Amino acid sequence: xxxLPPSEGKAQGGSNRRxxxxxxxxxxxxxxxxxxxxVVEALASAGGGDEKLLGVKGEHLLRAQSANxxxxxxxxxxxxxxxxxxxxxxxxxxxxxxxxxxQILVVSGLLGLVRADDPIPDYRLKMGANLRxxxxxxxxxxxxxSAELQQAARRRFVVDLLPxxxxxxxxxxxxxxxxxxxxxxxxxxxxxxxxAAKGELARAILLDGLSVLEDWRxxxxxxxxTPL
Numbered sequence: 001x002x003x004l005p006p007s008e009g010k011a012q013g014g015s016n017r018r019x020x021x022x023x024x025x026x027x028x029x030x031x032x033x034x035x036x037x038x039v040v041e042a043l044a045s046a047g048g049g050d051e052k053l054l055g056v057k058g059e060h061l062l063r064a065q066s067a068n069x070x071x072x073x074x075x076x077x078x079x080x081x082x083x084x085x086x087x088x089x090x091x092x093x094x095x096x097x098x099x100x101x102x103q104i105l106v107v108s109g110l111l112g113l114v115r116a117d118d119p120i121p122d123y124r125l126k127m128g129a130n131l132r133x134x135x136x137x138x139x140x141x142x143x144x145x146s147a148e149l150q151q152a153a154r155r156r157f158v159v160d161l162l163p164x165x166x167x168x169x170x171x172x173x174x175x176x177x178x179x180x181x182x183x184x185x186x187x188x189x190x191x192x193x194x195x196a197a198k199g200e201l202a203r204a205i206l207l208d209g210l211s212v213l214e215d216w217r218x219x220x221x222x223x224x225x226t227p228l
Contacts, residue, residue, distance in 0.1 A: 003159065004107075010084055023037040028112060036110065039109070039131065049129075075121065080094075090197075100206040138165065149170055149175070158175045158228060163191075182218070190221045
């Protein structure tokens with residue numbers, strides 16, 4: 001099981017099966033649906049979010065506000081098609097098998113947990129956002145997401161490739177697995193510049209298994225593996 005962040009950039013459009021997206025859709029919807037609805041309603045009350053909340057301006061802000069105000073019934077595509085950022089571009093999920101894609105879980109400010117093949121709407125909301133009246137979403141989600149992950153990860157090995165913002169929404173203690181961090185030559189987390197390498201590493205793990213960690217090398221970043 002591979003934990004990845006969503007991308008801030010997302011593909012538009014999608015299909016409108018039946019009545020479109022609902023908070024109780026997908027792998028975790030039956031248990032996280034009410035919490036998702038709480039986020040949807042808070043976003044609606046905030047008019048879809050302002051520049052400070054969403055971290056964008058201009059046309060990107062207008063698109064994000066429109067998407068965030070019309071989540072219920074929105075058109076959907078599988079998460080692996082919705083997410084279009086650097087990590088996902090280098091993961092190249094379209095060329096992975098369905099079985100490999102089902103190993104990916106995404107930690108999302110709107111959705112909580114979502115499997116890569118779950119249908120999701122267009123949206124914009126960071127896990128580190130402070131959304132009234134819920135507060136900081138990573139804190140607000142933490143108890144429910146930790147419980148869901150504990151259940152989903154039973155007897156499975158977890159590979160955590162999350163940035164700190166998303167790790168803060170989970171209690172990973174007691175899970176069998178490893179947290180992977182890419183650092184620069186000074187030992188500092190690679191951050192934005194390591195996103196391409198993270199996508200390549202995730203792809204290698206899904207294709208060839210954990211044995212790739214023994215020999216994986218990158219010209220710019222070192223790999224730090226920490227047992228959970």
